[in-house]
Amino acid sequence: DAGVTQSPTHLIKTRGQQVTLRCSPKSGHDTVSWYQQALGQGPQFIFQYYEEEERQRGNFPDRFSGHQFPNYSSELNVNALLLGDSALYLCASSLFGGGAGELFFGEGSRLTVL
Amino acid sequence: AQTVTQSQPEMSVQEAETVTLSCTYDTSESNYYLFWYKQPPSRQMILVIRQEAYKQQNATENRFSVNFQKAAKSFSLKISDSQLGDTAMYFCAFMKLATGTASKLTFGTGTRLQVTL
Numbered sequence: 001d002a003g004v005t006q007s008p009t010h011l012i013k014t015r016g017q018q019v020t021l022r023c024s025p026k027s028g029h030d031t032v033s034w035y036q037q038a039l040g041q042g043p044q045f046i047f048q049y050y051e052e053e054e055r056q057r058g059n060f061p062d063r064f065s066g067h068q069f070p071n072y073s074s075e076l077n078v079n080a081l082l083l084g085d086s087a088l089y090l091c092a093s094s095l096f097g098g099g100a101g102e103l104f105f106g107e108g109s110r111l112t113v114l
Numbered sequence: 115a116q117t118v119t120q121s122q123p124e125m126s127v128q129e130a131e132t133v134t135l136s137c138t139y140d141t142s143e144s145n146y147y148l149f150w151y152k153q154p155p156s157r158q159m160i161l162v163i164r165q166e167a168y169k170q171q172n173a174t175e176n177r178f179s180v181n182f183q184k185a186a187k188s189f190s191l192k193i194s195d196s197q198l199g200d201t202a203m204y205f206c207a208f209m210k211l212a213t214g215t216a217s218k219l220t221f222g223t224g225t226r227l228q229v230t231l
Binding site for chain 2: 040043045048056058090102106108110
């Protein structure tokens with residue numbers, strides 16, 4: 001049973017560029033959440049997708065956008081990259097309406113903005 | 115809004131000894147869950163233990179147990195018989211219980227635990 005998979009694992013971009021990160025949820029899960037983890041910090045919630053719609057959003061600017069596909073996989077897009085966007089981006093999958101059902105995390109995509 | 119505070123940035127424990135990691139939180143919610151996650155150098159967040167706020171009994175998972183003090187809004191993690199593989203960042207996290215949705219986690223800043231020989 002494949003867990004949550006994310007790609008790419010590492011990438012380097014320059015300021016002003018755009019980046020797309022990808023996530024495939026654990027088999028059987030229908031909800032994908034994205035978190036940003038800056039160095040030495042705890043993850044912060046960016047947004048959550050279910051049924052191809054953004055359901056919840058954290059305190060992140062519109063430069064951060066996402067998409068969910070019919071197969072439940074998801075993309076995180078960040079436009080006009082800033083140095084402060086350098087972080088580990090974690091994807092977590094779960095079941096919608098699962099209450100406090102466990103979130104399963106991927107290994108993350110490490111983004112470095114130069 | 116919820117906040118989670120971990121006041122111990124780093125801790126060290128010898129193999130086979132016991133260590134306790136502290137966590138406090140602030141919320142006006144009455145129905146919620148608390149979690150401890152482990153993040154080893156592989157970066158993947160792994161669930162260690164979960165506590166439902168409505169349960170008075172403290173959760174246990176093998177060598178891991180919690181001390182949940184709801185009135186004090188305290189949620190500490192005790193690791194018994196520490197092993198080298200327990201070396202990792204440990205995050206305390208809060209989740210509001212909401213029906214008909216998949217809730218988000220609010221994390222603390224983490225405690226780096228080093229298990230030594």
